[in-house]
Amino acid sequence: MEATGIVVEYNPLHNGHVYHAQQAKKATGAQLVVAVMSGNFLQRGEPAFVDKWARTKMALAAGIDIVFELPYSFATGHAPVFAEGAIRLLEAAGCSTYCFGSEDGDLNMFKQSLELIDHSKDTYEHEVKLAVQDGLSYPMALNKAYMTLNETGNGAADLSKPNNILGFHYMQAAKFIGSTMKPVTIQRLGADYHKETLELGEIASATGIRNSYFSSSSLDQTNDFVPTMTRELLVKWQQDGLRFGQWEVFYPYLRLIILRDGPEHLTHIADITEGIENLIYRAAKKHSTFQPFMQAVKSKRYTWTRIQRMLTHILTGFTYNKRSMMQTPSYLRLLGMTVNGRAYLNEKKKSLRLPLVSKAASLLDPALAMDIHASDIYALGTGLPTSQDYSLAPIIENHFSSNSFK
Known part of the structure; x- marks a missing residue:
């Protein structure tokens, strides 16, 4: 079985995410989709809107076949660290391709960006250093240095865009670790990643969906932008008296x-x-x-x-x-799978490049201990029970859910 890998947060999962999963499978010809998903704290330094177990259920209902947790040390890292952790896990899981959404939607532009920086590495690093000394943040310094190299506009990717930035770092990480996976990119549809409001007739951003709730304490305005399972799980979260993460x-x-x-x-x-x-x-x-x-x-x-x-x-x-103590991923933490995903893991279990962990108590590892600790801290803020990493087993989706938006 051929698998394609994607890197997700699903904070929460919306229609644009469903489209990405559908197109990843279509563009690569893979039989299933493997997702590496952040846990209860996310790359932009935020607590997740709902916990990793609810988001895993969303993912499986939306067509994802296997969900692995991206360990805390990578999930909360800046873009290069986040990307390398995720790519290493997808490689370890035996994916033959990985697919990322981007604003540009053209893989050649990312290849051009990698070549541009590789050929001018000393100049690039010098420009980054100067920009930081001038008071720019590190991401702004990286982009300024890149723009200095790309003054001629030679067809390279626009690294001022958030999804392009992550896509670039996925490809850079894959090159660094010598990955055998082939990259594929899908052009992102709908609202900008950072767009904070909802507008009818388009795919909304997760930021807009969260802000809509926090400004109104109601989920009603989000109905058109999320699949049925997402809506049901968010309603249940609210009905259970849990606090949405912020x-x-x-x-x-x-x-x-x-x-x-x-x-x-x-x-x-x-x-x-x-x-x-x-x-x-x-x-x-x-x-x-x-x-x-x-x-x-x-x-x-x-x-x-x-x-x-x-x-x-x-x-x-x-x-x-x-x-x-957590410089590279050391295990594959399984959060959930479909029947198709279980068949894949049974087929690949002897060739997986990292230990497969389905029970938290089965492995003593500092990174896993950190994930469990972070989940307990998250539980304090949201009202969840603590120790769920020990009490909950991986979620198994026993049927193939519709991949449609509704």
Whole structure:
């Protein structure tokens, strides 16, 4: 059986995600789709809207055959780290291709970008260094350096676009690890990744769907933009009295940790650099709600996303020392599968390049321990029971659900 791999967050899964899964299978000719999905904390330093188990159910209903969890250390990393962790897992799972959505939708443009940077690596790194010294954030510095190399507009990808950026890093990571997988890209449809509002007649962004709920406390306006299973699971989450994940509900816990531990302890937390621990501490002392706190910390050098990653690590206690023990994925954590996915795993079980973990208690590993710990922290904010990683088995979808949007 041939599998194609995709990298997802599904925060929450919407119609555009269904389209991506459909087109990935169609474009590659694969028999099934394997997804590597972030756990309960995400790449932009945010708690997930709903937990990884609910999002796995969404994925299986939408046509995904296997869902593996991207470990916390990669799921909350900046783009190169996130991409390398995901690509290594898809490679270990035996995927023959991987497919990513992009604004440009042209694989040759990404190949051109890789060649451009490879041929001018010293110049590129020098320009990045100068841009950081000038006060730009690291992502902005990368893009400025890239634009300097690409002044002639020679058909390379536009790396100012969020999906293009991730696509570039997927291809860069695949090249770095010597992956045998062939890349495929699908042009992204509908609303921009960061679009914060919903508009009728288009595929909405996950950001717009979340903001619609948080501004109204109602899911009604999201109905046209999500598949039936997503809608049902979100309604059930609400009916069960659970809180949807956002920083506002986690901020009291975060503030307690910051004020209790103080700036000196914060210096050991991953991504805390250049004295920002003092600014974070002062802001936490002054502000009792999240948005004013963030406005007090944000600057030209420190983007909202970069700060949120720091805060996620403070909340979960993820230190530089812990990160040093998790430099590469060491297992395939199974969250769910269809009948088709189970057949694939049975066929490939002897050739998988990492141990397959279906029970959390079956493996002693620092990265898995971190995932379990992060899930328990997430449970405190949302109202879920703790220790679900031990009590819940991988979800098995016993029928093939419709791949249609509704």
